[in-house]
Amino acid sequence: MTSSLLISEIQFVPIKPREGLVGFASFVLDGRYYVGSVAVYTRLSGIGYRLVYPAKKVGERSFNTFNPIDPVVGRAIEEKVSAKVYELLEERTEERSAR
Known part of the structure; x- marks a missing residue:
């Protein structure tokens, strides 16, 4: 399955590291x-x-918005x-x- 998997347009925005979190990424999967x-x-x-993939919190519950199964x-x-x-x-x- 991964032979046909296309991961492109990967972007990464670093942040000041906090509790292991170093930034946020985005990408396009299969051009779609x-x-x-x-x-x-x-x-x-x-x-x-x-x-860690994003989730939507509604009240006390969290719902995954994307997660590879x-x-x-x-x-x-x-x-x-x-x-x-x-x-x-x-x-x-x-x-x-260099500075």
Whole structure:
């Protein structure tokens, strides 16, 4: 299934890190679905990132607005988004070092 999975237009907005949250990501899935407001957290092990998909809270209940149900697809999305996060954070580090 992942061979036909297309994850494009990945964007990442970093924030001041707080309790593992490092920013928010968005992407286009299969050229058909825009997925936004995906929280990007560092893993508890400190290696890599994990994604938390948006939910809508109504009263006391939360409803997932998007969540991959196939773990292979979820992992593919996580890998692509993580690669973009690493790339952008590395660029920011290099820019700061050059100053």
